[in-house]
Structures are given as C-alpha cells and as structure tokens.
Amino acid sequence: MERLSLESIRSEIQKADDHEQLRRFRDQLHEEFEGRLLLSHSIEWNRELNQVHDLFISKAVELARQKVKSEGGGDAPLPFAFVLFGSGGRGEQTLWSDQDNGIIYADPDNAETEAAAPAYFERLAGSISGILLQLGYPPCTGGVICTNAKWRNSWSGYRSMLYEWLEEPHWEHVRYLLIFADIRPVYGDEALVNRLLEEMNGYVRRNPAMLQHMLQNTLHHKISLGVFGQLIRERYGEDAGGVDIKYGAYIPIVNGIRLLAVDAGLKVSSTEARINGLKEGGFVEEEIANDWLEAICIALKLRSMTPYQMEEGRYTSRGKLSSDALTKERISELKLCLRIGNELQKYVKKSVHKEMEKG
Known part of the structure; x- marks a missing residue:
C-alpha cells in the first residue's frame, strides 16, 4: 500500500458512509503503520498514529449520532464532549488499544432537557461503543467506557464524583483520579473538560x-x-x-x-x-x-x-x-x-x- 499522508487519511475517513468502510480502511492502515514503525522515530510515529485513532473515533461518534437520529432518537439535547482516558487520553494508543472513554454533557437548564438527556446519551453511548467494537476496538476490561453510567454523566455529575474521590482518597478513588487526570476530549465541547480539570488541579493546589x-x-x-x-x-x-x-x-x-x-x-x-x-x-x-x-x-x-x-x-x-x-x-x-x-x-x-x- 502506498504511504498515505495524514490529510489523505482524514479525507478517506470523512468520506466513509458506514462502519464497514471504516473497518476495511483501519485494517489497511494497521498494516501500513506496522511497516512504518521500524523506519520512523517512535515519538513521531506514535503522534501520527494517534491522530489517526482520533479521526476514526470522531467519525464513529458522528455515525452514532446519525444512527440515533435516523432511529427516531433526535439530536443531542445538550452540548457534550466525547472523551478518552488511559493511553487514548495521553495520545499514546498502540495499533491495538481498547476503548477507554466517556461522555460529559452540559447541565440541563430546564425540566425538558433534564428528562431527555440521560436516555439520549445512554442510547448514543451504546451506538458509539458498538461502532468502535465493529472497528476493532475492544471494550475496556476495567469498565472505563461510556456505556458505564459512571463515565457518562452531566458536568455537575462528574464534578460531584470528582470531589467524592478527592475528599475520600482511598486506593480505588485515587485510581479513578489518576485515570481522570489523563482525560482528553476528541469530539464536542472541550470547555466541559477544561473546567473539570481546573477543579481537580485547584483542589490539589489547596490540598x-x-x-x-x-x-x-x-x-x-x-x-x-x-x-x-x-x-x-x-x-x-x-x-x-x-x-x-x-x-x-x-x-x-x-x-x-x-x-x-x-x-x-x-x-x-x-x-x-x-x-x-x-x-x-x-x-x-x-x-x-x-x-x-x-x-x-x-x-x-x-x-x-x-x-x-x-x-x-x-x-x-x-x-x-x-x-x-x-x-x-x-x-x-x-x-x-x-x-x-x-x-x-x-x-x-x-x-x-x-x-x-x-x-
């Protein structure tokens, strides 16, 4: 396979109409990047590979949104961010990394969106995760995945969870804090993520x-x-x-x-x-x-x-x-x-x- 530029890869991914086209393209790129590894500086290779992972994951979110809408689920009732944790959050995924992800959505501002948001984002999460599975990304064995309600929540819900971990820092809570510290948005409203990181960093500075x-x-x-x-x-x-x-x-x-x-x-x-x-x-x-x-x-x-x-x-x-x-x-x-x-x-x-x- 002829070496493709990042822009060519981006174009091919954006043109894909369904997960089957994306999966065929991912398999092709897997083979190409495997061949590039020994000929490249590993940091640069890793950086480009992770840009490609981001493109696949962002496209999966877009396809999932279209799927939910076509099935009568409507549009997202609130702004949201699809985020990565673990090696994905650090931009250090290998060719075979799993799904470590979550959804953060804005706080509802009325009773209607408050009622609609949980069901919509649960449905969206299931669709996103399903498409990523079809693209070859296995689920996180530790349950850090958007289909787990713990990692799919409103901004205030995440903030409450964050403070619970900070104020009761036993082993498991600290493990979650360190997972959270690697958070990175790959789709949607980055401000939702940045505000949460400011909350965590501010608490650590004070304590x-x-x-x-x-x-x-x-x-x-x-x-x-x-x-x-x-x-x-x-x-x-x-x-x-x-x-x-x-x-x-x-x-x-x-x-x-x-x-x-x-x-x-x-x-x-x-x-x-x-x-x-x-x-x-x-x-x-x-x-x-x-x-x-x-x-x-x-x-x-x-x-x-x-x-x-x-x-x-x-x-x-x-x-x-x-x-x-x-x-x-x-x-x-x-x-x-x-x-x-x-x-x-x-x-x-x-x-x-x-x-x-x-x-």
Missing part, C-alpha cells in the same frame, strides 16, 4: 497532601529490572522468557510523569508534552527531562512491537515483548529505558516528600 495519596498508586507498578541490573522476565506461559513492556516499563514512566504534571498544574495529557511542560516551566532540569523523553520514546516503540492477536475481530495484545524479539541491541535499549525509569520513580518520591515538608 497538597493529595500528592501523598497519589504517590502510593503511582509507584504501584515496579520497573522490570532486578537489583543486579538484569531484566525481570516472564517465568510461565506463552510469554515465558519475554518482558512485560506495558506494566514493567511504559506504565511506571507514565505514572511518574503524570504525578509531576499534576503537582505542577499542567493541563496537557501526553507524556511527551508533560515532560516538555515540566522542562519549560523550570520544574525539572533539562538534562533530566531529556533522559525521560528518551525513556518514553523507547517504551513507546517497544510497546508497539509487542505481538498482537485478533479476538472476535478486535485487535488485542498482552503487552509482552517475546524472548525472540529481545535481541542484544533491544535488550541494551530496554535496560537504558528501565534504568531511567528507576531513577524517575526515585525522583518522584523525593519530589512529593519535599512538597509534604513545605505544606
């Missing part, structure tokens, strides 16, 4: 003890590097001898940078943008920030090289790099990433403790 609660969750996943600098490999099953790139390298780095970004009040969501924001804002020295950028670049590339499989027509991966793929060069690269990740986790812990001493 820096929240950082300590967030730290425990942030350091939960350990770097896959042993005390003698050896890789910690999978011991059993079909991934035996391989390395868990997702949870042993990528997630620990993402989590550490996210907490530093929350502490700094940054409003960007990608790990790359957060590192640059920390550097440009004077929150971290340039040399250290550049090391972090190198580590996330390696982690993104190796994560995208993990094997994937099709399950019921959906792209999935276990996030493990197989032993066969661990060449001498790749092991050296991975160890560098993991050493930087180890230092990052120490840096984050020290940084939060400094904030506690101040506050």
